[in-house]
Amino acid sequence: MGVSRFMISALRGGSGKTVLSIGLIAALKKMGRRVAPFKKGPDYIDAGWLALAADRPCFNLDTFLCHSSDVIASFHRHAQTDDIAVIEGNRGLFDGIDLAGKTSTAELAKLIDAPVVLCLDCTKSTRTVAATVLGCLHFDAGVNIGGVVLNRVAGDRHERILRKSIEHHCGVPVIGAIGKLKKKDFPERHMGLVPTQEHLWARKSVAAAAEVVAQRVDLASVLQIAEAGVQDHVSVRPDPAVVTASRVAAPGMEGDDKESSPPVRIGIVQDSAFQFYYPDNLEALETAGAELVSLSPLSPAPFPDIDALYLGGGFPETHLDALAKNTDFHNTLKSLVDRGFPVYAECGGLMYLGRAITLSGESYAMSGVLPIVYGLSKRPQGHGYTVLKVERDNPYFPVGTVIKGHEFHYSRVSDWQGRVADLIFDMERGTGFAGGRDGVSYKNVLALYTHVHALGTPAWAPALVRNARQWQSQKNGT
DSSP: OOOEEEEEEESSTTSSHHHHHHHHHHHHHHTTOOEEEEEESSOSHHHHHHHHHHTSOOEEEOTTTSOHHHHHHHHHHHHTTSSEEEEEOOSSTTOOSSTTOTTOHHHHHHHTTOOEEEEEEOTTOSHHHHHHHHHHHHHOTTSOEEEEEEESOOOHHHHHHHHHHHHHHHOOOEEEEEOOOOTTTSOEETTEEOOGGGOTTHHHHHHHHHHHHHHHBOHHHHHHHHHTTOOTTOOOOOOHHHHHHHHSOOTTOTTOOGGGSOOEEEEEEOSSSEEEOOHHHHHHHHHTTEEEEEEOTTSOSOOOOOSEEEEOEEOGGGGHHHHHHOHHHHHHHHHHHHTTOOEEEETHHHHHTSSEEEETTEEEEOOOSSOEEEEEOSSOSEEEEEEEEEOSOOSSSOTTOEEEEEEEEOEEEEEEOSOGGGSSEEEEESOOSBTTEEOEEETTEEEESOEEOTTTSTTHHHHHHHHHHHHHHHHHTO
16 A cells, blocks of 8 residues: 655745645644655755655655656655655745656656645635646646645635635635744744754744644644545665665776675764755665765864775855864864865855855855855855756766766855866756866865765765775775
8 A cells, every 4th residue: 555645836946835734744744644754856955854744754755856757756756655745845836947848746746646735825816726726737637736734824704705606617626724933933034934954942832833733733634635645555665766876886896895895984073054965865875885874074083094084065154263273173174075085065065165255245265175265145046956967077076977066155256266178067058167067176186066866876975985995994904
C-alpha cells in the first residue's frame, strides 16, 4: 500500500502555505501520526522549518534537478514506513519554467498522485476567490484539488461569504479558515522565512502554528483527503541515483573498493551561518563511504582531523564579525588547502573562502583561501535554476559534463584579479560567478555559486569521497 499523502499549494508565493504546512505537520505529529515531510523545489529554509515541525529530515522533490523516476523513488523510499506524507509546493500551483508548466507543483502532484490542498490568501477578496478556485479546477483536470484552506481571513462574516461562495460555485470543501498570524513568530528575510538556526523561538513558533491549525483546520478532513492519495501495490524501488552514487566509480576512481577501505572523514560546516544542505547530499556521501563530521568557523573548537570539507550555503553576512575574528580557523584551513586538502564549497561557502566580505562600507576578513572580495546587494544577483557545462579540468567533474543546479544569492564579486576564461563552468542557464561562468578552482578546491543535488548529479558524492581518500593516503604516507 502507498502512504497517504497530500500536497499544499497556493495561487502564488507568499500566500502562507509554508506556515500552514508547518502547522499541519506539527498538528498531525501531535496526534501520533508518523509524518514524512517533503518540499517541492530547490529550497533549504522552508525545508528546514518542515523538518523542525516533523522532527526529522525534509527531502526535496524537484523534477528539474532530478529525473522524474528518481523523484518518485525518493518519495517512496523516504515515506514508505510512515502514516502520512505532507508535501509543500512552491510558488503558484501551475507555475513552471515553460508554457506547459514543466517543473510546476501541479506536475509533481500528478507525478506522485497527491491530492492538493489549496492555501488561499483571502485578503480584501470574497467571491473572486471562488472564481479563482474554479479556474484552477478547469485549468488542468488531472490535478486533484481535494480542499481549500482560507488564509488571512478578516473575521467571521468574511469567512462565511468565502465558504458559501467556494462550496456553491466550485463544489470543493473548505476545510479550514485562519486569520492573520503574528509576524514575530515567523520573521521573513529576502524572499522567505528566516532559517530556523537563526530564530531563537523556532520551536515555539512551530507550536503556535500547530495550535492555530488544530483549532481552525478540520484535521479529519485533511486525513480523508490524504487517504485519497493512497495507491495500492506501489512498487518501492531502490533510488537509482543513490545506487549510482555508491556503486559506480567516478572518473579516476576505478578499482577503488570502498567496502575494503577505511571510511574517510568529511567535515560538514553546520551552524547558523551555513546550513544549506540537501539531506540527499549528506546521505550520498555516507553511502559513498564517508563519515560526516560537523564543524563550525563560529566555534573556537580546534579544527578536527578530517579528510575533506563540504562547505555549503547560508547567510555568512549575518555573522561577519564572528567569522572574521576566528583567525585560527582561517589559518588552519588556508594552510591545509595549500597542501592539497580538498574542499567543495557552494554559495555562502564560496564567500567564506574569499579574502573578505564588505557590508555597509566595512570590510570583514574571511579565510583568504581564494583572492576574492564580495559585496552585498539589496536585490538578488542570481536567482533560479542553472545549467552548467564543465569546460576546464578540475578535481570533481570531467570535462563535458552537464550539471543542473540552482542559485540564489545577493552577493556579488567586487574585487577579483582572475580571468573569466579560467572559471570551470560555462553557464548555459543562470548568472554564476562572473561573465556567464561559474566555478573557481584552486588545487583541490572547487567553489561555485550553484548548488547541486546528489540525485541529479550522482557523480558528485563519489568525487568528493575520492578526493578525501587521496588526501587521507597523502597525510598517512600510504
